[in-house]
Amino acid sequence: MNPKAVRAWLLYDWANSAFATTMIAAVLPIFYLEVAAGELEPNRAASYWGFTQTAAMLLVAVAAPVLGAIADYAGKKAFFLRFFTWLGVLSSLLFVFVGQGDYLAASFLFILGAVGFTGGNSFYDALLPEIEPDPGKRDYLSSKGYAYGYIGGGLLLILDLAFIQAPGLFGLPDGLAGTHLAFASVGLWWFLFSIPLFRHFRNDQDAAPLKIGQYAAVGFSRAWTTLKRLPRYPELLKYLLAYWFFNDGINTIITMATSYGKTIGIGTQHLIIALVITQFVGIPFTLLFGRIAERLGSKPSLYLSLGIYLLIVVLGYFMTSAIHFYILAGMVGFAQGGSQAIARSLFSRLIPAGQTAEFYGFLSVSSKFSSMVGPAVFGLVGLLTGSVRFAILTLALFFIAGMLLLRRVDLEKGAREAAA
Template sequence: MFKQLKGQFNKAEWSWMFQDWANSAYSLMITTAIFPIFYKSVADAGGISGADSTAYLGYTNAIATVLTAVLAPFLGTSADYKGYRKPLFTISTLLGIIAVFSMMFIGNGNCFLLLVVYAISSFGFHVANIFYDSSIMDVTTPERLDQVSSTGFGLGYIGSVFPFLIFMVFQLTGIFPANVTVNIGFLLTAAWWFIFTIPYWKNVNQVNYLEKTEGIIQTTVKSLTATVKELKKYPHIYLFLFGYFFYIDGVGTIIAMATSVGTDLGLSANELIIMLLVVQIVAFPCSIMYGYLARRFGTRTMLFVGIATYIVICIFGLSLDSFTDFMILAVLVGTAQGGIQGLSRSYFGQIIPREKSNQFYGFYNIFGKFSSVLGTTILGVVAQITGDSLKGLFALIVQFSIGAILLYMAKPSKSYTN
């Protein structure tokens, strides 16, 4: 598949897509795999119950995403001006990398300090993605957005498997004590993220931008205010954003909380790691396939397919009681996870004014991040009240359904990418 892909993208497109390869190591190693398992062991050692520790992790995800969401429009608007996007991207990326590296120095028993550092890393990761997502408009044409975005997600899924497998070798062989192995995982993630961001720093440059006429803060505030008013001209944009708010919530909640819920249901660390690996491997070809299918059947159609798949996942998830069930769920998640994320990103790029891409992607990220607050908080509250993390899936089914309805209503009358 790599040979088939090689000649289809130019240098800037490859460099942009490899940022997905770089930062997806964080998504798998920290958000989904190593950190939740390590955090659970630290919480258990500190006498915190499974349901409570799951809730605290959900609340931490909520706090980090609220902070990101509040700042997203301002940061996105600032990055629309010439010379600001890459420095802002670099600062937020390095913040996330340094926070991951710092996790190596937090020993057992520091459960809440660990959550603070995790929140900082999550903030850096998500803020960097505001600038990364919008920069797709600088490396490709409107006709290629679906293919580039979906392939980026596909590369991210398969790329993150490599540091994950290295970590697995150390864990399964038991060469080092458990705490040293976890620290190796943190180091691998930070190094992988930094090294494979270098092509982006070298080859992705801001092509679409606005000239600032006053101080950056004053100019940004004025532009942000004008954009909020301007959204009234684009009903398809705000309808899509509200739909995205609901359906991407389920995706983000499942990514952030899957291993924690699995631990509560009695799965071992090795079983959880195998499940996550299956998701990554299945997601690689399926993410790329979504991009090709979008060219044939339309981006919106494939988004509906992704949403429908997740509703099936939630219904099936209500009766999970074995490792086999989790493996079936992992395959289903892998078929849709990258596709729905990649096509949401590219579809938004197709319906917004091109010269204000950072600004509009700031709004795109605020809706995505606030939806993560809703899902993780609901799951945390339900887990504490009922002692059953799976019951929160009822709320996700409703949210996916609302998202589909709003997406249906959000069909634009014309393209705004020219």
Template structure:
């Protein structure tokens, strides 16, 4: 249920609505729209920077102390609280609008690190792709459900008489996250056995030493390192598209708020189907080949989006992207899980968080800067395509079977 719960944040806040509210309402009138792209990119980048720097250490501490669930609960509640506080952000409140979003996004992204670390504990090498795919599919249905709940509130757009409803939508998201994450908080079991740290050492120090041991043994996980380099690049592009897709549709193709929400509702359905079906494909042909297929789809999406001139064309392109977005992230999560010794799962997903979050610092800044300098979001979209191409090339250097073998040997 956690996938169902937390997807409301990335769907409504990051992708569909708060990005538009921030650019149209929070940024004072008179600012160029391209400046809004720059500030929004800065929001995403700063929050990702914090998660990238803290995740490996916290992941090591969580593995050592057997406390992944405690960290998951802490970060989730942080996201919920600061999402609710977005209600108080109004026109001209740039600093509070940025601060509350950054803290909420840190909570969301930090929680994912520890949630993903449970995957090797609840799956096997035979079904890890399906389990991951089920989670992503359920997550997209969660995002869809929350979008339907807030649609009556936001359909009126950013007219003065509807701004209160817009702000109430942020409270709805916070409550949705809280309510549907309760089953995870109450019933998910922490299977890891806590290890007492050496005498005179705290869990923090023990976590640093555990992380150091991983670096020392890193030659055993060469395929993981090669994959993370590829992941760094293509995830950069995916994170940027998630952060700016609604803004591109509104500013370049003149979608209304309601049209944007409806489009993202439909994309959530195609994304859920894609994540579900590609989960079976992972188990049949392997995660690496599956990711390669999705990256080819992404390259086609970027090129066609650059040339799109009508709303109808963008509808088609966006739904093709929908099939790739969930499947590429689900397959990536499966590959990380396959490359992770169970006792180091949180730590390895912490490494994945470093690559993913550092890449998510670069992409939004690149998009926002190119859009601001050129005054044209199409050039910004095209610049993101290079990350997909290079990521696909580097991915071909990964030997999936060797990566799995190294992880299993480490468990013996």
């Protein structure tokens, strides 16, 4: 294992997490509502942002099997990692030209950025076996990359908050200029901290070139083959159904929380501070939740985290002030990392040995398709009722359905099915 290559790999998570925090969760949703779609009625603007998320997830879900096949068979990991990184970087930089009423341009650029972010992660993840030859040590290295992402994305978010709330300190005329600088900072941060990884992986392996249609055929064939095999593992299938519901609820909260808060009157500064709280609370509480799981067991701990999310949705319906948003942000930070870690751990117990790559690949693709539903439902309910409060309350159905389906999963029986 090359220590420099390891540091370079970790820094890429530090780099691209800027897009996750600033563009997906914090600054861009507010900018979309206030500026890009500022001429629209607030509930309609929030719904359009939800539809933008759905479109991005649809495109990413369709592309995911193809990208996975390319990563596995093309021998062009470094080339495609650069390509998708530059796509994400460029889309972030181009946001400096988006102004009042340009919501279509903002939606288009966000979708491009989401494809760059997800595509880059596909090839970044595919480098892990080359970074760490020992399979037994990859889990720890992967977790370390996740921690780097939390810290890097959180630090840039704090800097972006300074740009927006104190533009005069940076020689900027107003907060809008500070917001544009925040978008540019995402592109620059992502690019600069990706350079070490690009330097270590300049050359790709020689491989027989295939046409994009051939990669698509391989990718979708693998996903279809896995889908046909699922009936052999009834408990795994039941768990996947539960996972698709509660994971969609979690992802919708992440992508829509800021736009929801803005629509009901929470100030921009309070929204971004709350997201910084979530970012840094998540680091220690993810580790703490792991200890809770050791004492209570994985399934009860997952119920606990999903119960917290259900409470967040219900309290969110009644939320009226910034302090309420701060409290809910802390609750999300407590539950988010723990729920994701436990859900991933439970899945690993239900899949057959020697087929982890196949089933995790299917989980990645299928969860992206399911993640389209939550934002779409949020946007549709917001349009039909004229109230984002009813839209956020509908997310409770995702968590209730997920928890009810999870109750039907027999983990011990599922483990025996996987072993057989």
